[in-house]
Amino acid sequence: MGNNDGKLVILLMLLTIALFFYISLPFMFRGPAAPLFVIHNHDIKGHEVAVEVFDQQNKSIINETYSLESEGDFSQARPSSLRFHREKREYTFKVTMDKQITSTVKMEIPNNYSLVDIWLYSKDYESGEIVPIFMEIAETV
Incomplete structure (x- = not known):
């Protein structure tokens, strides 16, 4: 059971990192959003x-x-x-x-x-x- 818990933690970390880059990459290249x-x-x-x-x-x-x-x-x-x-x-x-x-x-x-x-x-x-x-x-x- 401990081996599956470690895999789940790694999977959640990878998903968190992917979500972070999905949200932040546009800001890295184009800067913050324009005013409304x-x-x-x-x-x-x-x-x-x-x-x-x-x-x-x-x-x-x-x-x-x-x-x-x-x-x-x-x-x-x-x-x-x-x-x-x-x-x-x-x-x-x-x-x-x-x-x-x-x-x-x-x-x-x-x-x-x-x-x-x-x-x-x-x-x-x-x-x-x-x-x-x-x-x-x-x-x-």
Whole structure:
């Protein structure tokens, strides 16, 4: 019986080591996960920005309000529950600026190294117009 116990301990150790490398190898080569989103204020005035993020089951996972100074940025780290997902996930981002302008967009985030860029008062390069709230997916290098 003692011989089987030793084999079981060795097997459990090997499985633990394999799991460790499965989780940590991506971080070793690409670094830590990207933030979930970054808000960029391109306006010369500061703004209050409320961001609510919903998961695939329409459950709110983030509901925060941020004060951005003129031409300032804010980065929101991923909640720990989202850091280890490797498959594409769809989230709904509801962004409200100064309690007046709201934009709601569904975004598919391909992996842990993608984030949502939220731009306040940025220029639309196709039309040349200033857009109060614009959101897009960005990939970190």
